[in-house]
Each structure stands twice: as structure tokens, then as C-alpha cells.
Amino acid sequence: MKSVTCELCPRGCVIPEGGAGDCRVRVNLGGELRATTYGRPSALHVDPMEKKPLYHFLPGTPVFSLATAGCNLHCLNCQNWQLSQRGGEEMEAIYRAEPAEILNTAIQEGCHSIAYTYSDPIVFYEYTCDTSTLARARGLRNVLITAAYINPKPLRQLCQVLDAANVDLKAMDDALYRQVTGGTLQPVLDALRILREEGVWLELTNLVIPTLNDDLAMIRRMARWIEQELGADTPLHFSRFQPQYRMRNLPPTPAETLEYARAEAMDAGLRYVYIGNLMGHAGNSTYCPTDGTPLIARTGFWITNRRLTADGRCPSCDERIPGVWQ
Amino acid sequence: MQGAPPILGREREAWCATGVRFIRVPSMQTSARWVRMPVNWRTRDLPLPALILLCLTLIGLHLRLVSKEAADAGTGGWRHIDRAALERRIESGDLRDVRADWYHPTRPDEGPFDQGSFGTSE
Ligand SMILES: [Zn+2]
Numbered sequence: 046m047k048s049v050t051c052e053l054c055p056r057g058c059v060i061p062e063g064g065a066g067d068c069r070v071r072v073n074l075g076g077e078l079r080a081t082t083y084g085r086p087s088a089l090h091v092d093p094m095e096k097k098p099l100y101h102f103l104p105g106t107p108v109f110s111l112a113t114a115g116c117n118l119h120c121l122n123c124q125n126w127q128l129s130q131r132g133g134e135e136m137e138a139i140y141r142a143e144p145a146e147i148l149n150t151a152i153q154e155g156c157h158s159i160a161y162t163y164s165d166p167i168v169f170y171e172y173t174c175d176t177s178t179l180a181r182a183r184g185l186r187n188v189l190i191t192a193a194y195i196n197p198k199p200l201r202q203l204c205q206v207l208d209a210a211n212v213d214l215k216a217m218d219d220a221l222y223r224q225v226t227g228g229t230l231q232p233v234l235d236a237l238r239i240l241r242e243e244g245v246w247l248e249l250t251n252l253v254i255p256t257l258n259d260d261l262a263m264i265r266r267m268a269r270w271i272e273q274e275l276g277a278d279t280p281l282h283f284s285r286f287q288p289q290y291r292m293r294n295l296p297p298t299p300a301e302t303l304e305y306a307r308a309e310a311m312d313a314g315l316r317y318v319y320i321g322n323l324m325g326h327a328g329n330s331t332y333c334p335t336d337g338t339p340l341i342a343r344t345g346f347w348i349t350n351r352r353l354t355a356d357g358r359c360p361s362c363d364e365r366i367p368g369v370w371q
Numbered sequence: 372m373q374g375a376p377p378i379l380g381r382e383r384e385a386w387c388a389t390g391v392r393f394i395r396v397p398s399m400q401t402s403a404r405w406v407r408m409p410v411n412w413r414t415r416d417l418p419l420p421a422l423i424l425l426c427l428t429l430i431g432l433h434l435r436l437v438s439k440e441a442a443d444a445g446t447g448g449w450r451h452i453d454r455a456a457l458e459r460r461i462e463s464g465d466l467r468d469v470r471a472d473w474y475h476p477t478r479p480d481e482g483p484f485d486q487g488s489f490g491t492s493e
Contacts, residue, residue, distance in 0.1 A: 048477040059477050064449040071471055072457065081457065083469035133466045134456040141464065171472055199473050 047076030053170055054117045054195050055232040068168040069132035070115030082113035082133045083172045084143045088125075088163050091154050095346040097190050098282050098321055100331060101368025102209040102246050103158060104341055105348045108188065109151035111142070112163030113172065118192050119227040120215070122254065122292040129164040144176040148183055158208070162190035170199060177206035186369075189245075193236035194228045200236055204243035209369065211248045211282075212237055216258040217267035225257065225292075234270070241275050246369050248280040250321070253298045253306055255286065264306050268313035277314050278367040283307055285322035300326065317367075333359040333366070340366060 048061045051071060058066040060073040070082045092110045094103055114136045116129035123129055133139065142150070151159055159180050161173045166189055177187040186208040193200075193212040214237070215222060219230040240247050249271065253259050271279050283306045285298045303320045307328055310318045320328030324345050331341040331353070338361045342350035352360050357370035460466040 049474045050477045050481055051471075052473040052475065053471075058449050059481055060449040063452075063454050065452045066449060069450055069452065071474075072452065074468055076476065078471040078474040079468040080471040081461070081466045081468065083467045085466055132450075132452050132457070134453055134460050139460075139465045171469060174472075196473075 047073075049073050049076065049078045051078060052196060053199050054167060055229065056117060056194075065132060066117075066168075068115045068117040069130075070113065070168050080169065080171045082115060082169050084141065085133060085139050086111045086113050086142055086172075087128055087136045087138050087140070088112040089140055089142065089150075091156060092160065093346040094158070094188075095343060095348070097160055097162065097188060097211050098250065098284075098319070099188060099209055099211055099246075099248055100282070100319060100341070100343075101248065101280050101317070101366070101370075102188065103186070103369060103371070104353075105351070106158065107154065107156050108158045108160045109147070109154060109156040110160040110162050111147060111176075112161070112166070113169040114164065115168040116165045117168055117194050117228070118165065121225050121290060122252070122286065122288075123290050124287075125163050126290045144172070144179045147176050148179050148185070151180075151185065152183070156185070158186040158188055160188045160190055162188075165191050165194070167191055167193075167195045170203070174203060174206065177203075181206050192226070192228070193233050193240070194226075195236055196232070197235060197239055200239050201243060204240065204245050207240075207243075207245045209246040209248075210240050211250055212240070213250050213252070214267065215252065217263050217270060218258065221258055225254075234274075238274055241279075247275065248282065249275075250282045250284050251306075252284045252286055253303055254292070255295050255298055255302065257295070259298070259302050259306070261305060261309050264309050265313050268310035268315050268318075272314040277316050279315065280317040280319065281310055281315055282319045282321045283310070283328075285320075287322070303328065331366070333362060333364050335359065335364045336362045338362070 046061050048059055051058045051060060051066050056067050060066055060078070062073050062076060065072045070080070072079050072081050088111060090110045091107050094106050094108050097108070112128060114128055114131050114133045119130060147159065159176060166173045180187050187206055189207055189210040191210065191212060192215070214233060215226055222228050222230045237247070251267065268281065271281060283303050285303060286295070287297050288295055300323060303323060307318045307320055316334040317331065320326045329343040330339055332339055336359065338352065338359050339350070340353040340359060341348055353366060353370070354360055355371060357366050357368055358364065359366065457466065461468050
């Protein structure tokens, strides 16, 4: 039996002939590991960049977004579980879209960037790499929306063609990672450092789940780590939990929990902390950290007012706001 | 004390309607539910204990299999997939068999379901 060992993610799956990795889509056929969803996405959409969420990267622009089946984490609260917790052979909708076709469609749709998202692009790594390389050559940017459960070497290689990433940091607690996602914390922290070192624009999302990871002391520890390891200018999005998939027993996150979390993270030194998935909240908007001037006002995924200058400065005090603005 | 009658009365073999057999049951504990061991009990009751033993063996084997599969899945080992369905969809063009990056033939020192060999130390 010719088994193979996958080196892509920290699981290090040892896969016998005819079996799949834990992600369901990387399959050992005849002693060779095959990427079965390469060029076969099951989700294709044009989204606003704010939906990723990326608030400091080409705000207000449309981004062509794609995903295939499969994921290397198994979050109990996954909002895309019909996509992420299935193998390619279990999917009904599969599009045939080679990297060149993705590029053509994205350009036709008026997008200047491509997002690898929804499930986790790590499991369709080769498709992401090839499409990103082609996108770079044609002047488009690439954004990765991921839980960053990936090994250092493949990540560093992927970073060569990445422009931005939003990483879902689930909690600053290894036991919770194991319990809720089936993964572990340390590889994610290592991946975050690598993304920063490699110069990829980085934003973080933390889904705040009542009773699971809403402890303010843990939120403070997470914010401190981000401030020390990634920098105070790293935007952090606290996102509101909605009961779904295998976590319907917990209530939606109360607004005040998100407000406390935001205040705690800002007190720990982070300068751009947002509240997401809560329509119309003031915490959706970007403010100048020096004088509090509202710079980009948002309602949901839509920008309702923009005072940030074209080169990314506060019009009142000329403070440079970190990000990729054009 | 030699020759004194047993305090609890004479002991004897008995069996219960549920099939449980006691070799030495004090007579005072026998009730209407206990009956005398029939002479031919071995041939009549062998199927029941054998059936219980068989059930326990099957339950044990099942638990072993289930816990092994759970361990495989839980530690990120690998997954069984519907290979026939996969191959059909590769053949139809719905899926692909593009060679993946980042893997190697499993080395003898890599046990199955080994975690952490490619962890954060690289
Ligand atoms: Zn200002």
C-alpha cells in the first residue's frame, strides 16, 4: 500500500492509497497525492472587499471570490459547512474554471482583486497559487481569507503572490482550538508571524462566541500578543456569532459583549479595532487614532462616507493610516 | 462444629428464568423464580450463554473499530471517501487529478496518524 504524507498543513496526514486527507479533497490515487478540486470551484461570487472583511485594503472595491469544497478545520460553528465539510465528489454544484478563466471572468466583472475564501483556500493550495500567479501577471491583487492552519514552508511560498490576508484567529486558547475546530493554536500564531514577515497586508477576525471565547482576560491576552508580535496597526475585527451548524445551542453575541471586547483590545494597544456582523454599529467604521475623525463610515458591507484621503491620510491631522488604499 | 447443619440450609445448584446459573445457592434464597437445575441443563442452556458471549465479543470488536476510526478522524489521519464516486466525477471532468504539491511517500518511521512531524519546527 503506497501511502503518502501530506506536508501542507500541521495535521501531517498519512494517507493510504485511495484515501483522502483530513480535508477530504487531497486524495492519494496510485501513490500520488492529487488535488481533486483544482479548477473546480463550488462557489463563485463578486463581493465587496468589506465582506471578507478587509477594511484597510482597497475599500469599497469589488473582489472576485472563489472556493472549492473541503477544509482542514472542522469548526462546530462553520457558516459554510455545506461547502467546507464535504469532499468534491459530494458536491452538486461544481464549476469548471481554470485559472485563466477565473482571471477573464474577474476582469469582465470589473474586479481588481481575487479572494480565495469561504471554505479554506489552504486545501486548494495549487489552484490558489496558480490563479494568484496569473492574477499578478495581469495586474490583479490576491487576498487570502483563511484560518491559517498551514505549515511554514508552503505558506512562505504562497506569500510570494499574496497581497492581503484576513486570518480567522478563533481564540487565544489551544484547548478551545481543539474543542471547536479540531486544530491547534500554535501553528496559527506561527503563520500570522510569517504573513507579517513576508509583507502581506494582514487583518484578523475573532468571532466572539458567548461563554466560549468572550472572556475579557483572554481577549486582552490576544490583543497584547497581536500588538507585540504583529504590531499595533494590525486591524482586528470582532465578529458577532450567529447560532448555526453544530453550535445552535448558544445565543447570538450581545452587542455589549462586542463593545467590551473592542474596548479591551484598544486598551491593550491596538489602534484599529472593529465590530462586525452587527449592522449599523459605530464600530464598523474607521476612525483616526490620533484625533478620532471618522475616516470611512460603513453600514454593513457598504461605505456611506469616506473622508480618508486618496493616499490614506486623515484630512484633519494628516496622520498616515496603515493599509493599501489604491 | 463438625456435623452441624449449615446455618443457611442446604446449598444446591439452581438456575434462573433469565438463564443466570448459580452453582451453590443457599436454599433459603431460592424463590418461585428459582427452579431446580434440570439434569440436562447443559444441552438446553448452552445457546444462551454462548449467545451472550457472542454479543459481548461483537460489541467489543465494534467498539474497537469505532474508536480506531474516531481516533483516525480526530487526529487528522485520513478519511475514507467514496472512491468510485470520485473516479466517476474525475472521468466526467467534474473533478481533477492534478498532482498536488507538498507531500512525500510515507517513510517507515512515520507511523500512521502521526501528528506534528511537519509542525511548526520547519
Ligand atoms: Zn486625524
